[in-house]
Each structure stands twice: as C-alpha cells, then as structure tokens.
Amino acid sequence: MQIEENVILKEFTTFKCGGPARYFARPSSVEELIECIQFCKKENIDRVILGACSNVLISDKGFDGMVIRFDENFANMSISIDTERGVGVIDALCGAKLSTLGMQAMKQGLTGAEFACGIPGSIGGAIFMNAGAFGGEIKDIVTSVDYIDSNLVLQTLDQQACRFAYRHSAFMDELKDAIILGARFELKIGDQDQIKTCVNELRQKRVLSQPVDVPSAGSTFKRPCGNFAAALIQECELKGFKLDESGAQVSPKHTGFIVNNHGSASASDVKKLIKYVSNKVYKDTGVRLEPEVRYIGDFD
Numbered sequence: 001m002q003i004e005e006n007v008i009l010k011e012f013t014t015f016k017c018g019g020p021a022r023y024f025a026r027p028s029s030v031e032e033l034i035e036c037i038q039f040c041k042k043e044n045i046d047r048v049i050l051g052a053c054s055n056v057l058i059s060d061k062g063f064d065g066m067v068i069r070f071d072e073n074f075a076n077m078s079i080s081i082d083t084e085r086g087v088g089v090i091d092a093l094c095g096a097k098l099s100t101l102g103m104q105a106m107k108q109g110l111t112g113a114e115f116a117c118g119i120p121g122s123i124g125g126a127i128f129m130n131a132g133a134f135g136g137e138i139k140d141i142v143t144s145v146d147y148i149d150s151n152l153v154l155q156t157l158d159q160q161a162c163r164f165a166y167r168h169s170a171f172m173d174e175l176k177d178a179i180i181l182g183a184r185f186e187l188k189i190g191d192q193d194q195i196k197t198c199v200n201e202l203r204q205k206r207v208l209s210q211p212v213d214v215p216s217a218g219s220t221f222k223r224p225c226g227n228f229a230a231a232l233i234q235e236c237e238l239k240g241f242k243l244d245e246s247g248a249q250v251s252p253k254h255t256g257f258i259v260n261n262h263g264s265a266s267a268s269d270v271k272k273l274i275k276y277v278s279n280k281v282y283k284d285t286g287v288r289l290e291p292e293v294r295y296i297g298d299f300d
Contacts, residue, residue: 001025001027001032001035003023003024003025003036003066004023004024004025005022005023006020006021006022007021007024007067008020008062009021009024009053009058009062010058010263012050012053012069013053013054013056013058014052014054014120014215014216014217014218015056015058015215015216015217015267015270015293016215017057017058017060017215017260017263017265017266017267017270018057018058018059018060018062018297019058019060019061019062019063019297020062021062022045022062022064022065022066023039023043023045023065023066023067024066024067024069025069026069026070026071026073027068027070027074028073028074030148030154033068033148033179033181034152036066036068039066040065040066045064045065045066046063046064046065046066047065047066047067047068048065048066048067048068049068049069049070049124049179049180050068050069050070050125051070051071051094051095051121051122051123051124051125052071052097052120052121052125053069054120054121054125054217054218055121055125055129055131055217055218055292055293055294056217056293056294056295056296057217057270057271057274057293057294057295057296058267058296058297059267059295059296059297059299060267060268061297061298062297063297064297064298068179070093070094070095070122070124071095071122072095073095074093074094074095074096075092075093075095075096075097075100076092076093076096077090077091077092077096077100077101077104078090078091078092079091079104079108079110081108081189083189086188086189087110087186087187087188087189088105088108088109088110088186088187088188088189089185089186090104090105090110090184090185090186090187091182091184092123092182092183092185093123093181093182094122094123094124094127094180094181094182094183095122095123095124096122097121097122097123098116098120098121098122098126098131099116099118099120101113101116101123101185102114102115102116102117102118102119102199103117103199105187105195106192106195106196106199109189109190109191110187110188110189110190110195111187111188111189111190111191111194111195112136112140112141112187112190113136113141114134114136114195114198114199115132115133115134115135115136115202116133116136117202117203118133118202118203118206119131123180123182123183124180124181124182126138127142127145127162127180127183128169128171128172128180129167129168129169129292130165130166130168130169131167132167133202133206134205137164138164139162139164141185141187142159142162142184142185143158143159143183143184143185143186144156144157144158144183144184145157145180145182145184146180146181146182146183147171147175147178147180147181148178148179148181149175149177149178150178154181155178157170166222166223167222167292209253209254210253210254210257211251211253211254211257211259214251214259214260214261215260215261216257216258216259216260217258217292217293218257218292219257219292220257220258220292220293221233221256221278221290221291222289222290222291222292224287224288224289224290227287228256229256230254231255232281232285232287232289233250233255233256233277233281233289234255235285236280236284236285238255238277238280238281239252239255240252241273241277242273243269243272244269246264247260247261247262247263247265248260248261248265248269248270248272248273249261249273250273250277258270258273258274267299268299271295274291274293278290278291
C-alpha cells in the first residue's frame with residue numbers, strides 16, 4: 001500500500017480549507033489498515049481517521065501525523081430482504097456514503113433511512129457522531145457496529161453498547177482509540193412510492209433552506225438544550241455576518257451554517273468566526289454554543 005507524504009487536505013473537505021498531511025493513506029482492506037497503524041507506531045506519530053471530511057475543519061498547518069482516509073476503497077455495501085420479518089438488512093463498510101445507504105434503501109422499498117439521503121458524510125463518521133437530520137438519527141437504524149480496538153482485535157458492538165446520544169457515541173469516549181470498520185442496519189419494508197415522496201420532500205426542503213451550493217461543514221453548532229442554534233444566532237442579528245472579507249460568513253440562507261464563500265477563507269478565518277459567533281450568542285443570551293464541527297490539527 002502506498003503511503004503518500006505532504007498531501008494537501010483542502011480538496012478532500014467540504015469546507016475547502018486546510019493544510020497538508022505529513023503522511024496520507026487510503027487503505028482498501030483491514031490488512032492495509034493494520035499496516036498504517038503499525039507504521040504510526042513505528043514512527044511514533046499520531047493518526048486521525050477521516051471519511052467524507054464533511055464535518056471537520058482542518059488546520060491551515062495540516063496534520064503532523066498520518067491521515068487514514070476511508071473512501072470508495074472501503075465502501076462495499078450489501079442488502080438482504082427478509083420478507084417473513086418484513087425487514088431489510090444493509091451491511092456497509094465505513095467509507096460508504098450515508099446518502100448512498102439512504103438511496104439504496106429507497107430503491108429496495110425500505111423505510112427508516114429517508115433522513116440520510118441528503119447527508120454527505122460517510123458511514124464511519126455518521127456512526128462516530130450519531131449523525132442525523134429532519135428528526136432521524138443513525139441510532140434509529142443501526143443494529144451493530146464492527147471496529148478494531150486498540151490491540152488491533154476485531155470487535156462488534158450492539159446498538160445499545162454504542163451509547164448513542166445527540167451527536168455522540170461511545171467512539172468519542174471510552175472507544176476513542178477504536179477504528180470503526182462498518183455497521184449493520186435494519187430497516188422495515190415500506191411503501192416505495194411513499195418513501196420516494198418523503199425523500200424528494202426532504203431533498204427539496206434541504207435545497208430551499210440550506211446553503212448546499214456553498215462550502216461548509218453542515219450545521220456548525222450543536223443544538224443547545226431547549227433551543228436551536230440557528231434561532232439564537234438570528235436573534236443576535238448575525239444572519240449574513242462577516243468579520244472580514246476572507247470568505248467566512250454566517251450563511252444568509254441558514255444561520256446555523258458558517259460557510260466559506262468561493263473556498264477563499266482559511267481554516268483560521270473560519271474558526272475565528274465560529275468563536276466570535278459563540279461568544280456573541282453567549283454574551284447576548286447566556287447560551288454557550290458548542291461547535292459540532294471537529295477541529296483537526298494545530299490551531300494554536
């Protein structure tokens with residue numbers, strides 16, 4: 001397996017900013033993944049796992065270690081239908097797109113994954129953060145998750161053991177050194193026409209209400225208890241707000257999104273605006289907004 005050096009990460013991310021990875025690898029098997037981990041141990045360097053890079057902000061300095069990226073090399077997906085139980089089972093590797101899972105479910109007449117059709121993240125990232133949209137979450141459809149533990153042993157967790165919560169899972173805490181390999185999903189057999197209608201309605205809602213044509217990482221902030229980040233930001237009169245002309249801006253279309261117009265802003269520009277918005281909302285409302293986006297690398 002080829003391990004590349006000084007690979008610019010900007011073009012892999014939906015935010016369209018970020019510096020180079022010291023080392024970069026795209027494993028296509030568990031054996032190659034273990035090679036990557038062993039390389040990191042030998043070189044005594046840190047590693048980070050990335051998938052679709054749709055919920056990360058990578059430092060302008062990049063990442064001084066190894067970026068292991070799961071993409072189409074690790075994206076197999078299979079579907080089986082159990083008509084007696086009235087369910088379909090989907091097995092998907094971590095590099096598969098969540099939106100692909102949603103669309104494949106729709107094509108098979110399986111309901112429950114309609115919310116996933118417009119989410120640009122990967123299966124691995126979606127499990128890591130319990131991704132969701134329009135009232136649906138990964139925890140609602142996943143039945144088990146396969147991963148490699150810190151001793152490079154293959155393990156499986158059932159849904160309950162994953163300890164899913166709002167934008168959270170056990171892989172952020174006690175299993176932070178684990179690497180998610182894939183998951184099994186179970187969906188009910190439904191009415192295909194109704195499923196298609198729902199998918200189309202959600203797609204239209206997303207296009208009309210979100211800045212899907214501008215680089216961003218989706219919803220920038222977690223939903224605060226008893227409120228909505230976008231509502232608080234709008235209440236503070238920050239809709240369309242810019243600190244400078246870098247390209248970083250609170251979206252004029254949806255205040256829950258910070259966007260990178262034309263991809264011209266640096267990661268530092270984006271992070272500075274995120275911090276400003278969080279501080280402004282806290283000052284005006286007493287509610288501290290926490291970023292949903294993950295910071296990768298050194299931001300000083």
